Amino acid sequence: MPDRAPELPLAPDGVDPGRIACRILPTGARMPAIGLGTFGSDHYDAETIAQGVLTAAEVGYRHFDCAAVYGNEALIGTSLEAIQRAGVARDEMFITSKLWNDSHGEGEVIPACRRSLDDLRLDALDMYLVHWPFPNHHPPGCDVDARNPLARPYVHADYMRTWRQMECLVEMGLVRHIGTSNMTIPKLELLLRDAEVKPACNQMELHPHMQQRELFAFLLEQGIVPVGYSPVGSPNRPSRDTTPGDTVDTEDPVIRAIAERLGVHPAVICIKWAEQRGQVPIPFSAKRDQQLASLKAIVSEPLNPADMEAIAGTDRNCRLIKGQVFLWEGASGWEDLWDMDGVAAEG
């Protein structure tokens, strides 16, 4: 796989991981304030991404965001093993995986987690997320208008059945923390009411054009770490996730002007803003120079208050990952997934 020996544990031009800020989880564990995304968006194959995990580790990343559905955990596992063999201790790394929508049922969660652990060649995960709050799934690459006849709206009792199994994973020591993804305030309120183990983080779409202020503030109030996916605005997302009217963060004149002044790519400004605002960005990149630029941004001088305010003003509430493929027959549109009226749309 690698065409050259990775410069591990840290390349001479890398960023000392000790300089990267951490968010403290309710257990006292430390989550590095930036992680590497590993979803190739149908453009990057598993080998390239696994190689990208190695280059990311050599420039100083210690936090990796994985998921069973990305179809590359087995190859990423070989990279994680190589990183540890080269001298990075397991407890210096923070590794997340996610439960896919086809494994929410009774008796399905623990085997699904074990498969991710085997693939990633780990004894335990630092974080395990319920990827989407629905058991709805579909064949890879299917059309956005396809509806799985078994798909249904959110059912809180079903989610709790899944969550109880997530709690078991913590008891069994297979997972150190559990969390949610793609949740809304109404769904989180129900979960917080009924959970024995509270979610330690919520992974959600966060970038300058999609700031989700209300949910963001709610998470901070509840002591739940907001982890921001698509922090650059996912410029390469699969075409099924593009819709007319979607905006492009890296073309925003405010972001471009700040990037130009500071001599960096606009993507770097999005990542810097995210970390400084208090979320944990997990940018995807398989390119060493981009990975390094994003990491350097985290340890560079803070953006000044005027820049932070100007970027706050670019919010367009532009959701890019709308989740159309998870809709059920009879749903009126992707908005049905996101409880826009403030009530969990329960089935």
Ligand SMILES: NC(=O)c1ccc[n+]([C@@H]2O[C@H](COP(=O)([O-])OP(=O)(O)OC[C@H]3O[C@@H](n4cnc5c(N)ncnc54)[C@H](OP(=O)(O)O)[C@@H]3O)[C@@H](O)[C@H]2O)c1
């Ligand atoms: N929980 C969920 O449901 C969910 C959903 C979506 C994503 N995620 C996670 O979030 C991660 C990131 O999201 P994403 O991949 O959608 O979007 P993203 O991180 O916003 O965008 C990734 C793209 O941005 C460009 N980029 C990254 N760093 C850059 C830099 N320093 N300079 C210039 N360009 C840069 C790269 O483009 P080029 O490749 O063209 O260079 C890269 O392909 C995923 O990999 C996945 O781990 C989770």
